[in-house]
Amino acid sequence: MPTAAQHVAIALARHVSHVFGVMGNGNAYFLDALLRETDATYTAVRHEAGAVVAADAHFRVSGRIAAATTTYGAGFTNTLTALAEAAQARIPLVVVVGDEPTSGPRAWDVDQIALASAVGARTYTVGRLDAAATTVIALEHALSYQVPVVLALPYDVVTREVGPVPELPELTLPGPLAPTAFAAASIDRVAAALADAERPLLLAGRGAWLAGAGAALGRLAAATGAVTATTALGRGVFPEQRYDLGVTGGFGAPAAMELVREADVAVVFGAGLNQFTMRFGELFSPAAHVVQVDTAPAATHPRVDDFLRGDARLVAELLADAHELLPRPTFASPGADAAVGGGRKTPWRETIDAPALRAQEPGAADGRTARGRLDPRTVAARLAELLPDDRVVVTDGGHFLAWPNMFWPVAEPNRMVMVGTAYQSIGLGLPSVAGAVAATGDETTVVLGSGDGGGLMALADFETAVRTAGGRGLAVFWNDGAYGAEVNLYGLKGLAREPMLIPEVDFAALGRALGAEGVVVRELGDLERLAEWAAAPASARPFLVLDLRIDGEVIAPYQHEVIRANS
Ligand SMILES: Cc1ncc(C[n+]2csc(CCOP(=O)(O)OP(=O)(O)O)c2C)c(N)n1
Helix, strand or coil, rough: CHHHHHHHHHHCCCCEEEEEEECCCHHHHHHHHHHCCCCEEEEEECCHHCCCCCCHHHHHHCCCCEEEEECCCCHHCCCHHHHHHHHCCCCCCEEECCCCCCCCCCCCCCHHHHHHHHHHEEEEECCCCHHHHHHHHHHHHHHHHHHHHEEEEEEECCEEECCCCCCCCCCCCCCCCCCCCCHHHHHHHHHHHHHCCEEEEECCCCCCHCCHHHHHHHHHHHHCCCEECCCCHCCCCEEEEEEHHEEEECCCCHHHHHHCCCCEEEEEEEECCCCCCCCCHHHCCCCCCCEECCCCCCCCCCCCCEEECCCCCHHHEEEEHHHHCCCCCCCCCCCCCCHCCCCCCHHHEEECCCHHHCCCCCCCCCCCCCCCEEHHHHHHHHHHHCCCCCCCEEEEECCHHHHHHHHHCCCHCCCEEECCCCCCCCCCCCCCCHHHHCCCCCCCCEEEEEEEHHHHHCCCHHHHHHHHHHHHHHEEEEHHHHHHHHHHHHHCCCCCHHHHHHHCCCHHHHHHHHHCEEEEEHHHHHHHHHHHHHHHHHHHHCCCEEEEEEEECCCCCHHHHHHHHHC
């Protein structure tokens, strides 16, 4: 007779193909059922935070929900930072976790429901009569609200025989959020504002990508002559890169950011407008009219003048349709005589050279600073030339985040994934590798970017990264012998430096200990190994670790913005 654990595993595996976890008393029977009774793939990680991070990264890369599993108590509390990140970033996933028995807590139990709730995750507790149904409802909640959920397995329930697995319904999920009545009534007004603008700008974020708004936004940009830009999580949303300024905010190129300040009307789609995107309030000129289109209940930044609630794709389509119905043509088609065509101005986007505007400040030409260490800008630019095009980049947090974001082009938003940025946590990079590996095909290279501080924090899942990615994996450690972001903020203010420093750790040797190949990179020439590696098929090469000995005194522009905002 099937047990409750089997009911949960079978119901879960109908919709989830990958489960990441660490085993213990609380999830042993669930794991046994999962491996024996379902086709789901189980990947062991080495720290429970890594299980949630891997499931999170899996969703961010593939758009498909995954699960994490841990034992009760310590196994569960180990997930909390990663769970907070998933909640704040609005990533659906299921954490299948052991819990206290229905008879009440034992000496080692903690109030897991309260803990999950405190970081923003709802718990569904499985009972003996409803194990499969509760699993389906938990999945529906995660996907409908785009949040992580906890599926709790009481210790005494999992082993109970509960009868045949019932017929399971398909998931019932809501469609895209229709524009509110106010938003629908505002379409003509916003379309007219875009048409009348001298310098219209469209800015899109991850919400626009999730809504599949790319084509509609491309149509709207073409119709209005708007220059486009994205947030760090929305890169590549607009189909035409030749009119795109790249990332706004501190990772953006200086000339591109100056141009954004010239916009007189800016319409923002599916972007939360956090302090980094907004350059701490400086992104738009005070005179610009800023419209935000989002599924959030209200505007997410005080700078927003007009808020339209609705799905980014639906609203972009309505705006493009409305623009086409306007009584006057906005501008002549390219090359046409303005007088004959009735056009009244040159589209703003035709007046700019976006690729030149996107150029970043280069580093030292020979790749070395006066202190004899690597210039991170030059090495980042060289890495961009050497990395395989078919890649997914997963990163930790820290000052170094600037270098991949500024210098590595991204084909689609789901090819640069930063687990940890919503909750501003470091230490979630290395376990992201396993999730990205499971989410992509054999041809795709998974590239990790990490600082030395975040890398050391996540060391347990360095093993997971090497084991799961094998020759598909490459880890790039931006090694400055410090918690660089802290040095830049508090070291420069004169605070005691000792807590900010890290001995020079040999990540190449650490990688070798785990079965990878490790290269210490002290000059640009040391990157030649990457050229050979990239040319070999993944099956014929090892996981490669590049330990970049960078100069921490080269400070990224976004860090200067943070320093200014903090002083
Ligand atoms: C879990 C956690 N602990 C501490 C911090 C504070 N913090 C933010 S950035 C940072 C330094 C990161 O250092 P490293 O990973 O070496 O990257 P770098 O800044 O040097 O590029 C620290 C400690 C944090 N954000 N998250």
